[in-house]
Amino acid sequence: EAGVVQSPRYKIIEKKQPVAFWCNPISGHNTLYWYRQNLGQGPELLIRYENEEAVDDSQLPKDRFSAERLKGVDSTLKIQPAELGDSAVYLCASSPRGTPGHEAFFGQGTRLTVV
Amino acid sequence: AQKVTQAQTEISVVEKEDVTLDCVYETRDTTYYLFWYKQPPSGELVFLIRRNSFDEQNEISGRYSWNFQKSTSSFNFTITASQVVDSAVYFCALRTDKLIFGTGTRLQVFP
Numbered sequence: 001e002a003g004v005v006q007s008p009r010y011k012i013i014e015k016k017q018p019v020a021f022w023c024n025p026i027s028g029h030n031t032l033y034w035y036r037q038n039l040g041q042g043p044e045l046l047i048r049y050e051n052e053e054a055v056d057d058s059q060l061p062k063d064r065f066s067a068e069r070l071k072g073v074d075s076t077l078k079i080q081p082a083e084l085g086d087s088a089v090y091l092c093a094s095s096p097r098g099t100p101g102h103e104a105f106f107g108q109g110t111r112l113t114v115v
Numbered sequence: 116a117q118k119v120t121q122a123q124t125e126i127s128v129v130e131k132e133d134v135t136l137d138c139v140y141e142t143r144d145t146t147y148y149l150f151w152y153k154q155p156p157s158g159e160l161v162f163l164i165r166r167n168s169f170d171e172q173n174e175i176s177g178r179y180s181w182n183f184q185k186s187t188s189s190f191n192f193t194i195t196a197s198q199v200v201d202s203a204v205y206f207c208a209l210r211t212d213k214l215i216f217g218t219g220t221r222l223q224v225f226p
Contacts, residue, residue: 042206042216042219043160043206045213045215089158103150104162104214105162106161109158109159111158
């Protein structure tokens, strides 16, 4: 079974430029998460989807970040415009259902560097 | 408020030593789940174990063991006879409605 797939693995952009990250969760997983992981820190939740509905986006900086999950499968996270402080690893994860007991399966992440 | 504290930032041991990674959590919920994840240099978070708040049984899986104590809100992780391949960052996580992580403990196992 294929795991969570993210692309690109690495991205370097200049500040004020837009950037997008893509995530393909494990087939059949209804719940999808986007996390941001700063250097030396644990992952911090940005947004959680149940199917195509964003059920928790309280930590998403909505002035510059947006996300979508069309058809409840793939998801895209966008930053526009990027700032230097957005440099981090962006992790996507999925789980079979929204119940807390299921572990989340993570992709390898996208390492974003804003220069 | 929910919080996960991993007070040990970095631990270094020599191969074959036993090592314990500490995790303390805070939540007002009576139903919750605790997790440990391993993050090797490749960056992918690998699930190790899940525990629910009603199951305080300790668990052993090979060289890994976990000690869950609700009385002290702790969920500690012990690696017995550590190996170089155990070198990674280990995260403890807590889930009620959302999954939150501690800041991680970097374990370095030297040959």
